[in-house]
Amino acid sequence: MSIDLRGGDWLDDNLANWNERVGVHVASEFYDRAALRAGGGVLDPIVKAAIERLYPDGLEGVRVLHLQCHFGSDTLSLANLGATVVGIDFSSAAVAEARRMADELGVAHRARFIEANVYDARHMLPEPESFDLVFTTWGTIGWLPDVAEWARIVSWFVKPGGRFYFADGHPAALVFDGDAGSGGLPSFAYPYANEAPDVLDDPSDYADAGVALVNARTWEWTHPLGEVFDALRGAGLAVESFAEHYRVPWRIFPAAVDLGDGMYGWPAERWLPLSYELVASPNTRTAATGS
């Protein structure tokens, strides 16, 4: 299925949905920003450990591009650690709140936010090979139709010697419908690999069980691991490290167990990984076409 990456119903519907979610999320406990306001951060344990592993000397002087940054809580957590950050998100509401929060925290001189569809990022931020770290985490590529093009964009921004850090829900776990199933366990609902989008009409929101979104229609894609790896390789990025985890920083289905540190896991057996993370770096620039 060919899809216009720069416009169309998929983009309009998803944008309306995300613009509406911003107010809900800002008011939610899920996105509590007390730690950020206290000068710390809200990075989940998986991402926090990765940043500490990758930058044992800290983030001072490190230039970070955060793709699909939402309203900037993780972006500003990295800024609080000393990084100079640019966040990109297509939601005007998210970007407005991220800018407001950067001002509130007094880090606006090191935190810039740009309103753009990921697929327009190169035009909106014409700074090729200029980031030490491109950072993308949790709930991102499922909103994107084309991961090969996404990977070319990521690669275009990474400096030689720089890195891409990515963490997301595991596609093996995204086949479940959390609300269905028996014995508290979820049941199969979505195919692992499906070129066509799942066009859903779901007014619920993961950050607030009480809300009913008006802009409920979304277009979502499950991208198998092989597709992500092929996309990165095709864009000239070599995967340096890859890990699967049995926990994820949101209640992925009702039976998931609260692990007490903001993470959720399986009730008993580790049936399937729930999330994964990887680090990739440029190996050759020749494969990244950069249009």
Ligand SMILES: C[S@@+](CC[C@H](N)C(=O)[O-])C[C@H]1O[C@@H](n2cnc3c(N)ncnc32)[C@H](O)[C@@H]1O
């Ligand atoms: C689940 S949130 C990511 C949250 C992220 N983990 C964070 O740092 O808070 C998904 C984000 O992707 C953004 N998004 C979805 N489709 C997009 C697109 N085509 N271009 C840019 N941003 C997009 C949404 O506006 C939303 O902020």
